[in-house]
Amino acid sequence: MAEQTAHPATGQIRDDTPTGPAEGPRAAGTGGARRSDSAVVRDALGVGVAVGLSGFAFGVTSAGAGLTLLQTCALSLLVFTGASQFALVGALAGGGNPFTAAAGAFFLGTRNAFYGLRLSQLLALPGFAKPFAAQWVIDETTAVALAQPDRRSARLGFTATGLTLYVLWNLTTLLGALGAEALGDTAAWGLDAAGPAVFLALLAPMLKTTTERATAGIAVLLGLGLLPVLPAGVPVLVSALAAPAVLWFRGRRARKEETVR
Template identity: 40%
Template sequence: MRDIGLVCVADALVGASFGAIAVSGGLAAWVPVVMSLVVFAGGAQFAAVAVVLSGGSPAAAVAAGLVLNARHLPFGFAVADVLGERWRTRLLGAHLLIDESVAFAMGQRDTRQRRAAFWACGIALFVVWNAAVVLGAMAGGSIGDTDALGLDAAFPAVLLALVLPALRDRRTREASLAGVVIAVASTPFLPAGLPVLLALAGLLIPRRGGPATRIRARIRTRTRIREEEVR
């Protein structure tokens, strides 16, 4: 509960920044509030609002949010046993399924403790996040320049925090770097929001150490062994 409380404090600051940035950027105050209640996914919310505020279409904003939240599919498999058997409980649990609630649930070994950690974290963060967004949206109307307060850094900071753990994998790092290059190179020529989606092409780069590479390595190894035997 102490750790969950610390996470709630951190998320409250991010939620307030989200509400303030959205309103000061020109969106109506109800937009970030309703989005937080219905979507409840900080990374996807930041991505969608960033696309809209930069001039992108709502379709591109939704697509960016969906791509970012695709990680929730394996999350659902990982904590399916925690949500119980009733469809109502599973539906509510799916709405509270976020990075933090999954992380706290997976950190417990006992099923009962996993369930308690998931629901405690999910419910606490839902309440704190939405309250903070409301406060940020109310303050956003009176803030003339969010850049002066450094709130504009919340967009890249949240997304970077979500990405960093995955960059331990070399394949992911290579795909991410290729995606960055593609997005930056296409930004001057495409509407806002599309370069980010086009960055997914980074996943198509050839994988080092793939099946073909391993087969060639085995052939070279066997060839060397045979040459040594002949000698």
């Protein structure tokens, strides 16, 4: 609200309406108030701990698929993307060809390249840091970084989430693989289902639109329908055709609606 007062010396009326921001500092280009570092770190730790503990399931599943302790830990250290890791060991466990299993895991991991394009603009990291940061470009770090109102908070959220998740994921992978070796036959304990269960738990919250749900549904039908007739690992590759099929159908439907109008 505008405030007007009389100058004590001249008696002239002056406008005392504040011209600057009435609240705290604003994030450039976002219009949102800057969050405290403790709030950003708290959210990052929550995500990192919750997902990082799932590495135990991967360690168990990988050991059950026949991978050695070294191979299991190397996957978490070097690949570090849960969906691709579960897809790889799942295909190998089903007797799939290693090249086919690797191809399926690769296609699942390509989404991280698109995340990297967005995060590169948002974080604007120096050149020497980008190769190291690229290792942490996954679903969770991207989500936390994009949720922040300014660049400083985004960098902090990305770093805290990536560090927490990387350390916990690799630690629990090691513990899961060692535990599986101690248990012996993981299938007898029902632990062979841990991998697919965690994979679905990570995937489900991402399906927010009708198009995404339709794509996931068609992919599931293709994968399950072709599972008895195709070699292990191949149904995963075929199910990837669900995305272009849904996009083609949507484009055709949109063109028909435009023609009617």
